[in-house]
Amino acid sequence: MNFVDVIAKKRDGNALSREDIDRFVSGVTTASIPDYQASALLMAIVLRGMTDQETGWLTDAMVRSGDRVDLSDIEGIKVGKHSTGGVGDKVSIILAPIAAACGVVVPKMSGRGLGHTGGTLDKLESIPGYRTALTVEEFKRVLRTVGTSIIGQTASLAPADKRLYALRDVTATVPSVPLIAASVMSKKLAEGGNALVLDVKCGDGAFMKSEKDARELARALVAIGSQGGVRTEAVITNMDAPLGLAVGNAVEIIECIETLKGRGPADLVAVVGALGSRVLVLSGRFDEASADAALRGAIASGAALATLRAMIEAQGGDGAVVDDYSRLPAAARRKAVTAPREGYIAALKADLVGRASMALGAGRERVEDRVDHGAGVMISKKPGDAVRAGDTVLELLYNDARGLAQAVAFAEQAIHIASDPPAVKPLVLGRVA
């Protein structure tokens, strides 16, 4: 069959065969299918969807386009954690050392931030010396000695996804449940863990704006994980407002360290707790009650903070940052964005706060953009808080003033004030197991 016929099949709403999908993925990986044909098929998938079986085959073909990390020589159940991406989402950097301090091995390969959501790697790279580009052998050595390691995805991990994502990014074909699910899970299955906890973000600042779509994505992700032999659970969490009080890179690392010292903001602590307890339960070593106690104990004893420091040092970073925040990059200048009138914060739009942070240099629009690790946004008031006219709601941290006017505009649009206290949505919206 000519590849045009494969495109036509999907265009007409029919299911693709395993052979069609294998051909598509190998053709994209080797560049033997031209971008215009690959893009046409991607658009047909966006418009017509895929069955669970097609999505499973697509994921499997994407995993097979590269290497699968073999972690079988590391003892115990290895539990991965992944977020679909949010603003101020620093949960992995807190959760991985807590779980490791509880005896659960957490291998984590992360991506870089693109657009208004930040990336775990960029945050960690604000720590002087921290290496995210480890070989698989180095990764395994850190997992053995520390219990967790957070690194960048290696080039050989699902290379089909890299090519497909680059095409989707420029052809308006990112928002599709089967394509997102296959993209996320191909990388997670290739990472070699035995279990996986997914944080599916839902709201203004997330890919999935509605709870219905977030649930559908969560269901698709969990189905692929189970088909692939990885025990997978998804927790759906609210991303209408940024998570925590810091958005950026070094400022988020400070917030992670503060949280590991028992001084984290309530919303961040709640999401870390909800996901962390699932990580511990999926390891098979804890039940729900003992998991919560273990998470709290790892923070109270200082073991989780010591684990973060050990991971930083094992990856070449300056572990002393946990005691001395002046060793991290900082912004030379600050500008307050204030409440225009008295009332209550009804909304603090996560996507706009994320864009403000990006405009200040903390994020990247294109893969090749450089990130200013000291820039970002600090949040003084969260949804539900009472404000008077002139109170600081957001503080913009920057070194380069070129994006400041744009950042102020985004920050002002992000703040919505109402006369009455708003109904605040729960942070954890559901779980799919």
Ligand code: URA
């Ligand atoms: N994250 C991914 O890794 N892939 C997508 O398609 C969307 C979010």
